[in-house]
Amino acid sequence: MILEDLLREHNLTKYEYERIISLIGREPNLTELGIFSLMWSEHCSYKSSKIHLQKLPTSGPQIIQGPGENAGVVDIGDEMAIVFKIESHNHPSFIEPFQGAATGVGGILRDIFTMGARPIALLDSLRFGPLTVSKNRAIMEGVVSGISSYGNSVGVPTVGGETFFHPSYSHNPLVNVFCLGLVNKGKIFYARAGSPGNAVIYVGAKTGRDGIHGATMASAEFDSQVEKKRPNVQVGDPFMEKLLLEACLEVMDKGLIVGIQDMGAAGLTCSTTEIAAKSGTGIRINLDLVPQREEGMTPYEIMLSESQERMLLIARPENVPEIQKIFAKWDLDAVVIGEITDSQKLEVFFQGKKVVDVPVEAVVNLCPVYDRPSRKPENYDFLHHLDYNSLDQAQNFNEVLLSLISHPNIANKEWIFRQYDHMVQTNTVLLPGADAAVLRIKGSKKFLAMTLDGNGLYCYLDPRTGGKIAVAEACRNLACVGAKPLGITNCLNFGNPEKPEIMWQFSEVVTGMAEACRYFDVPVTGGNVSFYNETEGKPIIPTPVIGAVGLIEGLSQPCSPGFKNEGDLIILAGANKEELGGSLYLQIMFGLEKGWPPEIDLEAERKLHLFSIEAIRRNLVESAHDISEGGLAVALAECSFLSDKRFGFLVNLEDRIRPDALLFGETQSRIVFSLKKENFLAFAQLAAQKEVPIKIIGQVQGKRMLFYQSGNLLIDLKVEEAFDIWKNSLEKILSPF
Amino acid sequence: MKFGVVVFPGSNCDYDTYYVLKEILNQPTFFLWHKDHDLKGVDCVILPGGFSYGDYLRSGAIARFSPLMEEIIEFAQKGGLVLGICNGFQILLEAGLLEGAMLRNKKLKFLCQTISIRVENNKIPFTREARPGQVLRIPIAHFDGNYYAPPEILDKLKKNDQIIFRYCTETGEINEEANVNGSIENIAGISNTSGNVLGMMPHPERAAEALLGSCDGLIIFKSIINFQKSII
Numbered sequence: 001m002i003l004e005d006l007l008r009e010h011n012l013t014k015y016e017y018e019r020i021i022s023l024i025g026r027e028p029n030l031t032e033l034g035i036f037s038l039m040w041s042e043h044c045s046y047k048s049s050k051i052h053l054q055k056l057p058t059s060g061p062q063i064i065q066g067p068g069e070n071a072g073v074v075d076i077g078d079e080m081a082i083v084f085k086i087e088s089h090n091h092p093s094f095i096e097p098f099q100g101a102a103t104g105v106g107g108i109l110r111d112i113f114t115m116g117a118r119p120i121a122l123l124d125s126l127r128f129g130p131l132t133v134s135k136n137r138a139i140m141e142g143v144v145s146g147i148s149s150y151g152n153s154v155g156v157p158t159v160g161g162e163t164f165f166h167p168s169y170s171h172n173p174l175v176n177v178f179c180l181g182l183v184n185k186g187k188i189f190y191a192r193a194g195s196p197g198n199a200v201i202y203v204g205a206k207t208g209r210d211g212i213h214g215a216t217m218a219s220a221e222f223d224s225q226v227e228k229k230r231p232n233v234q235v236g237d238p239f240m241e242k243l244l245l246e247a248c249l250e251v252m253d254k255g256l257i258v259g260i261q262d263m264g265a266a267g268l269t270c271s272t273t274e275i276a277a278k279s280g281t282g283i284r285i286n287l288d289l290v291p292q293r294e295e296g297m298t299p300y301e302i303m304l305s306e307s308q309e310r311m312l313l314i315a316r317p318e319n320v321p322e323i324q325k326i327f328a329k330w331d332l333d334a335v336v337i338g339e340i341t342d343s344q345k346l347e348v349f350f351q352g353k354k355v356v357d358v359p360v361e362a363v364v365n366l367c368p369v370y371d372r373p374s375r376k377p378e379n380y381d382f383l384h385h386l387d388y389n390s391l392d393q394a395q396n397f398n399e400v401l402l403s404l405i406s407h408p409n410i411a412n413k414e415w416i417f418r419q420y421d422h423m424v425q426t427n428t429v430l431l432p433g434a435d436a437a438v439l440r441i442k443g444s445k446k447f448l449a450m451t452l453d454g455n456g457l458y459c460y461l462d463p464r465t466g467g468k469i470a471v472a473e474a475c476r477n478l479a480c481v482g483a484k485p486l487g488i489t490n491c492l493n494f495g496n497p498e499k500p501e502i503m504w505q506f507s508e509v510v511t512g513m514a515e516a517c518r519y520f521d522v523p524v525t526g527g528n529v530s531f532y533n534e535t536e537g538k539p540i541i542p543t544p545v546i547g548a549v550g551l552i553e554g555l556s557q558p559c560s561p562g563f564k565n566e567g568d569l570i571i572l573a574g575a576n577k578e579e580l581g582g583s584l585y586l587q588i589m590f591g592l593e594k595g596w597p598p599e600i601d602l603e604a605e606r607k608l609h610l611f612s613i614e615a616i617r618r619n620l621v622e623s624a625h626d627i628s629e630g631g632l633a634v635a636l637a638e639c640s641f642l643s644d645k646r647f648g649f650l651v652n653l654e655d656r657i658r659p660d661a662l663l664f665g666e667t668q669s670r671i672v673f674s675l676k677k678e679n680f681l682a683f684a685q686l687a688a689q690k691e692v693p694i695k696i697i698g699q700v701q702g703k704r705m706l707f708y709q710s711g712n713l714l715i716d717l718k719v720e721e722a723f724d725i726w727k728n729s730l731e732k733i734l735s736p737f
Numbered sequence: 738m739k740f741g742v743v744v745f746p747g748s749n750c751d752y753d754t755y756y757v758l759k760e761i762l763n764q765p766t767f768f769l770w771h772k773d774h775d776l777k778g779v780d781c782v783i784l785p786g787g788f789s790y791g792d793y794l795r796s797g798a799i800a801r802f803s804p805l806m807e808e809i810i811e812f813a814q815k816g817g818l819v820l821g822i823c824n825g826f827q828i829l830l831e832a833g834l835l836e837g838a839m840l841r842n843k844k845l846k847f848l849c850q851t852i853s854i855r856v857e858n859n860k861i862p863f864t865r866e867a868r869p870g871q872v873l874r875i876p877i878a879h880f881d882g883n884y885y886a887p888p889e890i891l892d893k894l895k896k897n898d899q900i901i902f903r904y905c906t907e908t909g910e911i912n913e914e915a916n917v918n919g920s921i922e923n924i925a926g927i928s929n930t931s932g933n934v935l936g937m938m939p940h941p942e943r944a945a946e947a948l949l950g951s952c953d954g955l956i957i958f959k960s961i962i963n964f965q966k967s968i969i
Contacts, residue, residue, distance in 0.1 A: 148847050152878070153788040155749025239747050239791025329772075331746065419847045421878045423943050424786075426753045431950075440948060442756070557948060735844060 010037035016368060023362040031300045031348070031356050035363060038266040038304060039273060042531050045367040048497040049529040052507050055514040060523040062486055069190055070111040070262060072525020073183070074487045076551055078444060081188065083117040084180040086125075086452070086491040086547045088530035092233040093175040097142025101175050102150040102236040106308050108179040109154060110262040113245050114311070116189040116252045117181025120425055121439055122151050124161040124177050125452040125491070125545040126416075129170025131408055131733050136165075139173050141734065146236075147177070148419040153238035154245065158420035159428050160437030161452050165408045168456075171535035176491040176528075178452055178547045182441065189252050191271075192259030192314065193279035193340045199317050200272070200285055200338040203327055204244045204310040207268070208293035210234045211306025221496050221534040240309040240332075247330040248311060254326075256319045263310040269303050269363075271312040272338075273346050277364035284347040285338030287355075299350040314340060374507050375500035383461055386581055386595035393660055394589060397633075397707075397714045403588055404630045404664065405637055405722060406729035410584070412641070415731045430560055433642060435480040435626050436550070438558040447552035449483035455629070456543035458597035461582045463505045463542055465597050467512025469668060472605045473628060474548035475520050479609040480624040480671060481558040482616035483550030485520060490527035490546050495539025497531045505542040506531075513544060519602040520609065522548070559616045561625035562642035563649070563674050568622050568700040570651055571683070573692050574608060574670030576632070578657040584629045585664035598668045604692075605669045611690035612671055620679045620686070627670040633663040633707060633715060635672050640705055640719045641726055648719045651698030652708035659709050674700055738965045741769040741779035743809070743825075745800045750786035750822065754942040758783075761945055762958055771803040781818040781961055782809055784825025786878070786940055796839060796881045797827030806832055818862055818961060819934045823879055826926070826936030835927055835936045836894070837886035842879070843919025849878040851950060852917055854902040854925045854939055855909050861932035862964035864901060866956050872909045873902075873953035875939035877917070882938040884920040884927075894927055902926035902937055 007017055010033060020028055020036050028036060042048060058066040064081055065073035071085035089104025105122060112119045124147055129136040151158045156179070211234035251257055261271040268290070276283040287302045315323055320336060327334035341347070346363065348356035394400045404410055417432040429447060430438035436451035453474040459466030475485050490513065495502040517524060533540045552558050580586055581595020615621050627635040636649055655662055675683055687694040705722065707715035740758045744751045751768065758766040767777045776782065789800035813819045813834050821829040829835045842848055851874055856867040886894065894900050902925040906915045916923045926937030941954030
C-alpha cells in the first residue's frame with residue numbers, strides 16, 4: 001500500500017518499478033527512485049512518442065547534429081553553424097504564468113549556449129483561451145511579461161512567433177519557446193565526459209528546493225487541485241543567466257572544457273547521468289560540495305531540484321583553476337563536485353555515505369518504450385458533416401472582413417511584441433509581423449529566416465493533413481521572404497497519450513509531418529513532445545508547432561509582405577478552391593469547427609516554394625505574402641496594412657466559387673505577390689518553367705481595398721479605417737485604459 | 738577619436754555600441770571592464786544599455802558603485818565626454834552626473850519600438866551635426882524611461898538648455914500622444930550644465946544602418962567624432 005502511494009507520487013507504474021529492480025538488482029532507495037522517476041518521465045524519456053518520432057527524417061548534408069543533443073546543429077557555410085531548438089513550458093505557465101514562461105526562455109537559452117553558440121534570436125508560439133475570459137487575459141499578460149522580462153534582460157531579441165486563441169487552451173495554455181544561436185563550426189560543444197579522472201564542475205546559481213518534480217509534473221494531467229502545484233514551478237533569474245552565458249562562452253572559446261550539460265528539467269540527475277551515458281563512463285559526485293541556497297536539504301531534494309541557471313562542466317583537472325578564474329570574474333561559483341569514473345555508474349555521496357549507486361545506462365537509456373494503443377475518435381466522422389448549402393452567405397462582406405481582422409488570431413500583435421526587445425544585438429531586419437523573422441549575420445552577406453507555425457484546428461479535423469500543412473506553411477513562410485529551408489524543429493503539444501484517441505492524433509500528425517519533411521527535403525533537427533495537456537479530462541486540440549529555419553543568400557535585403565509602390569501588379573500564385581472546413585471564417589461567423597481542413601498537394605506546394613525563392617532571388621518581386629488564416633481577403637488586407645504608405649488595392653477574380661470561400665477560404669499553396677509591371681514577363685516565364693499557376697488579379701492602388709468577383713463588388717473599405725481596427729483591437733481588449 | 742564602452746555585469750548593448758563605433762565608423766574602440774580602474778586613455782566613455790546587475794533594486798542603482806565609476810565621475814568632472822544610453826542614462830542619474838530620476842513607463846509595460854525625438858539643443862558635442870529641431874527616428878527599449886525632475890531642477894534644465902531631446906510626432910510636434918513613456922515635458926535626453934555628459938533613453942546604436950531601418954543615430958556618434966576633430 002505504501003509502495004503504491006509512493007509510485008503514484010512518482011508517476012511510475014508497478015511494471016516500471018519492477019523493471020528498475022531487475023536493472024539494479026535490488027529495491028531502489030528513495031533518492032534512487034526519485035532519479036528513475038525523473039529520467040523515466042514522459043518529459044525526459046519520450047517513452048510514448050519514441051516509436052513515432054522515428055518516422056521523421058533527420059539527416060541531410062547540412063546537418064552537423066540531429067536529435068539527441070541539447071539542440072540541433074546545421075551548417076550554413078563559411079565555417080559557421082546555427083544551433084536551434086524549440087521547447088514547451090506549458091504546464092508551469094498555466095500554474096504560474098510569469099515564472100513559467102520566464103523559465104521557459106531561460107531553459108531554451110541554456111540549451112543553445114550549452115552547445116557553444118551565442119543565442120541571437122528567440123521566438124514564441126503561444127496559445128491561450130479566448131480573451132473574453134478574464135483568467136485567460138491574466139494568463140496571457142503573465143506569460144508575455146515573463147518572456148519579456150527574461151529575454152530582454154539577457155539581451156537576446158524576441159524577433160517573432162505566433163499567438164492563437166481557442167477555447168481548448170483555456171485550462172491549458174501553450175508556451176513554446178524557440179531559440180537560435182550562432183557558433184563557429186570548430187567550437188561546438190557536446191555533453192561529453194572525456195576520460196576518467198576529469199573534474200565535474202558545478203557552475204551558476206545555488207541549488208534550492210524549487211522545481212522538485214517539475215518533469216514529472218509535466219508528465220501528468222492536471223485536476224482541480226492544480227493550484228497546489230505552484231511550488232513546483234521554478235523561479236528565474238535572468239541576470240544570473242546572462243553572467244552564466246558570458247562565462248560559459250568564455251571557457252568554451254578558450255577550449256578549457258571537455259563537455260557541458262545544462263541542468264534543466266531533472267537538474268543534477270539529468271546532467272550527471274546523461275553526460276556519463278553519452279561517453280560510456282561513470283560519474284561520482286559529492287552532494288556536500290554542491291552550493292546550496294537552503295539548509296538541511298536531503299540528497300533526494302538536491303538531486304531532484306530544478307533550480308534554474310545552473311550548468312555542469314567537465315574539464316581536465318589542470319584546467320580547473322583557469323575556469324574558476326573566469327567564473328570569478330563574472331562573480332560566479334565554479335565548484336568541483338566530483339569526477340568522471342570508469343564504473344559506468346552514478347555514485348552519489350552525502351555526509352560520507354554513498355546514497356546512490358545505479359548504472360547510468362539503466363537510468364538514461366533503459367526506460368521502457370511504449371507502443372500505446374491508438375484509435376480514431378468516435379466523433380471523427382461526425383466532425384466532417386458539413387453541408388455548404390446550409391451556410392447562409394453573409395450579406396455584408398465588409399463586416400465579415402472587419403470581424404476577421406479584429407479577431408485576436410489575426411489582429412496585429414504589437415501589444416505583445418512591443419513588450420519584447422526585438423532589436424537588441426542589432427541584427428533584426430524584418431520586424432515581428434512579417435511572414436518570417438529575418439536576421440542578418442554580421443560580417444557576411446547572409447540572412448537567416450525563422451518562423452513558427454501550427455494550426456491546431458486543422459489537426460483536430462484531420463491530424464495527418466494538419467501535420468502536413470504545419471510543415472508546408474512554415475516552409476511557405478520562409479519562401480515568402482526568399483529563404484531556402486535548412487531544417488525544422490518541432491514542439492508537439494497533445495493530450496494524455498494513455499488515451500487511444502490522443503495517441504491516434506499524435507501518430508497521424510507525426511506521419512503527416514514526416515511525409516511533408518521528406519517532400520520538401522527538410523530534416524528535423526530535434527524538438528520536444530509535450531503530452532498530458534489536459535485539465536479535468538479535457539484535452540487541447542492537437543497542436544504541433546513547427547519551427548523552420550532558412551537561409552537567404554545573394555540578396556541585399558529579404559522580401560517583405562507589405563505593398564511597395566502604387567501601380568504594381570498583384571499576382572496570385574496557386575489556385576483558389578471552394579474550401580471552408582476548419583476556417584477561421586466558419587468559426588467566427590457560424591461557430592463551426594467542422595468539415596475537412598483544406599487539402600494539401602505537397603508537389604504543388606514544393607513547386608510554389610522553389611518558384612517564390614527564385615523569383616525573389618532574381619529581384620522580380622516587390623512583396624510576397626502567404627495566404628493562411630482568414631484567406632485571400634485577409635492576406636491582401638495585411639499587404640496593405642504592412643505597407644509603409646498603406647497602399648490600397650483593386651482586385652477582381654473570376655473564379656466561380658462561393659464568394660465567401662473565395663474571400664475567406666484557407667486553400668493551401670497560395671502566395672500573393674506584388675511586382676513592377678516591367679518584371680511581369682520574366683516572372684511569368686519563371687512561373688511557367690517552375691510549373692506554378694499564376695494570374696494577375698489586380699494592382700496596388702489608392703487608399704481603398706476593393707475586391708471584386710466577376711465584376712461584383714464584394715469588399716470596399718478604406719485602408720486607414722481597417723488598419724486602425726486591425727492595429728488596435730488586441731490593445732483594446734488587453735489595455736482598455 | 739578613442740571610444741570606451743563600459744561593460745557592467747548585465748550590460749547587453751555593449752557589443753552593439755562597439756560594433757557601430759568600430760565597424761561602421763572605424764574608430765578605435767575599447768571595452769572597459771567595470772571592475773578595473775582604467776579608462777585606457779579614451780576620449781569618450783559610453784555607458785551602454787542593458788540590465789546592469791539585473792536592475793533588481795532600481796535601474797542603475799548598483800552599477801553606480803562599480804569601481805570604474807570613480808574614474809568615470811572624475812573624467813566627467815574634468816570635461817571628458819560621457820554618453821549614457823538607456824541603462825547608461827539611468828546609471829548617470831544614480832551616480833549624480835545628471836539630475837532627475839526614472840519612473841516606470843506610464844502604461845507599466847516594457848516598450849520596444851522606433852519613435853521620433855526632436856533635437857532641442859544642437860550646441861553640445863553630442864548633437865552638433867544635427868539641425869536645430871531636427872526629428873530623429875531612433876528605437877527605444879526600456880521599462881523605466883519615464884523621466885521625472887522636480888520643478889526646481891526642471892527650471893534649471895530649461896534655463897541652461899540642458900534638455901537635449903524630446904519625444905515628438907514624426908513631424909516634430911511635442912504632444913502627449915508622442916510621449917510614449919510619460920516623461921515629464923516629453924524629455925528623452927538631458928545633459929549636465931557644461932554639456933559634456935549626455936543621457937538619452939533612445940538607442941542611437943540601433944539606428945546606424947539603413948538595412949535595420951534608420952541611420953539617424955549616426956548623427957550623435959558623428960557629432961562626437963567631429964567635435965573631437967574640431968578641438969584638436
